[in-house]
């Protein structure tokens with residue numbers, strides 16, 4: 651999952667970048683409203699963290715422009731304390747959630763996970779596909795309860811496919827959602843990641859749809875078990 655952070659306070663920006671990448675996200679940063687608007691307009695983010703008090707273009711205007719252009723990624727706004735009217739303007743402009751500064755990083759990460767899940771149509775905190783489980787809180791995966799050791803990029807690929815399980819995800823889409831802007835993107839490495847993931851979680855969980863992309867599925871022998879759950 652790829653996140654955009656638009657925040658003019660350099661310390662907070664650095665802190666958010668560190669916490670988000672540690673939590674397994676690809677992160678892009680913008681220090682003012684114009685840069686932030688441009689990135690959100692041109693790159694496909696899974697969610698955006700948007701400060702409202704920004705130089706060059708304020709956060710509410712940035713959000714209004716994105717929404718007017720049909721950008722529907724979830725947006726969490728950051729507001730200064732006792733600026734309740736700002737919060738209202740933010741929601742009216744299309745924000746999905748907010749946090750008032752100062753806030754705990756843990757709360758921001760929890761709200762972000764909830765936004766990403768909702769955007770993907772899931773409500774449970776852990777994502778499951780048969781015996782495969784991805785715990786987005788700990789950025790960990792397991793099969794039948796056995797933990798799977800994944801690199802940061804493998805985790806991002808798996809997490810993105812899990813959020814979109816059952817759907818064919820084109821390789822280019824995967825590339826756009828697992829690398830940050832500055833990364834030297836090579837779509838061939840995706841195949842390498844998929845190959846390694848299959849070795850680790852089982853080869854029948856990620857299907858290649860030739861010419862289209864990848865699809866994460868529940869293997870046939872686990873489907874009946876899932877159906878008996880209730």
Ligand code: CA
Pocket residue numbers: 657658659701702703704
């Ligand atoms: Ca600010």
